[in-house]
Amino acid sequence: MAGAALYRYANTADAMWGYPEHGARGAFAARVDDLLNLLPARLTGLLLCPPRLWPRLLQEARKTPSPNAGFPMAALALRLGVRLRKRGAYALNPHLPSPTGEELRRGLWVTGGLGYGLGLLLGTLAALGGRG
Numbered sequence: 001m002a003g004a005a006l007y008r009y010a011n012t013a014d015a016m017w018g019y020p021e022h023g024a025r026g027a028f029a030a031r032v033d034d035l036l037n038l039l040p041a042r043l044t045g046l047l048l049c050p051p052r053l054w055p056r057l058l059q060e061a062r063k064t065p066s067p068n069a070g071f072p073m074a075a076l077a078l079r080l081g082v083r084l085r086k087r088g089a090y091a092l093n094p095h096l097p098s099p100t101g102e103e104l105r106r107g108l109w110v111t112g113g114l115g116y117g118l119g120l121l122l123g124t125l126a127a128l129g130g131r132g
Helices: 002-017 020-048 051-061 070-080 101-130
Strands: 084-086 090-092
Touching (some): 002 020, 020 070
Antiparallel strands (some): 084 090
């Protein structure tokens, strides 16, 4: 529980102060948030991306300015076979078309299924571990 509270605090501090105008306090909040999300972002990318596309995952993820956000975004772009872009900043999977409504629906099912599936698995493991 304490770990979850620390994580939430770091994420909120980054959202509030993680901008250049907040100086060292903002830089510290942003770096702590980046560090705490390092492993979860990469695991999410690996889980969302088909293994045959893992070699391209790192290449695409590095195109975003965020050290972490690129991994789940690139994984989903690769899995759905679409381009995700922020004009003037990055384009993931740039040679493919932008997503349509159908790809959006598929993306929601993929991410929702992964989230609920992992939640069910971890909840089951926790329940079984508590019986010991």
